[in-house]
Amino acid sequence: MTEITYHLADLIERVARAAERSGRAASSVTIVAVSKQQPSAAILAAHGAGLTHFGESYVQEAVPKIAALAGVPIVWHFVGKLQTNKTRAVAETFDWVHTVDRQKIAERLNEQRSPFAEPLNVLIQVNQGGEEQKGGVRPEEVATLARAIQTLPRLKLRGLMTLPPQSAGAAQWFEELAELRAQLERDGIALDSLSMGMSADFEQAIAAGATHVRIGTALFGSRA
Helix, strand or coil, X not given: CCHHHHHXXXXXXXXXXXXXXXXXXXXXXXXXXXXXXXXXXXXXXXXXXXXXXXXXXXXXXXXXXXXXXCCCCCEEXXXXXXXXXXXXXXHHHCXXXXXXXXXXXXXXXXXXXXXXXXXXXXXXXXXXXXXXXCCCECXXXXXXXXHHHCCCCCEEEEEEEECCCCCCCHHHHHHHHHHHHHHHHHCCCCCCEEECXXXXXXXXHHHHCXXXXXXXXXXXXXXX
């Protein structure tokens, strides 16, 4: 058993227990293995152990890595801050984008997505704490952006994503994001995904309703 396989077995068990405590099936939670700064060999090991969803944060690092693994059935998620000059590579390469926070970014992704590809799954990143150093749209502006995205035919709006402030308990922020999603659904904006929770707090995120947890350190170990 490799180290990654060992870590994954423990991670799957913890996800299943957290889901069970919330009255949910373990299958309702997708583990997105955040593989930034990891070599292709580590991704292949994690894939061989049973993972199919992988997240990358840096476009220049991700594109050649994805090309090298083109024959492997992987669902690729972009989870980093997205700049306008990187949208084409993301639109052409990834299956999901978790960090859409501006209409301009959404429009560029839509224009640059191939009409022959499946629509690009997108999540709106919400900046819950008003932190200037982080991307994300303010909670009160999410509905406007969501409705704009819904008009773009090559994008499929799936839900919301957060990187919560570290100054307070994460559970509070996860619960607030889940409530925001519920409010949007009451207003007629259908959403099925909540991307929240990382290695240190994914169990709290699952308790609040996370459908995608972004796990790096707990799977691959500490990065250099």
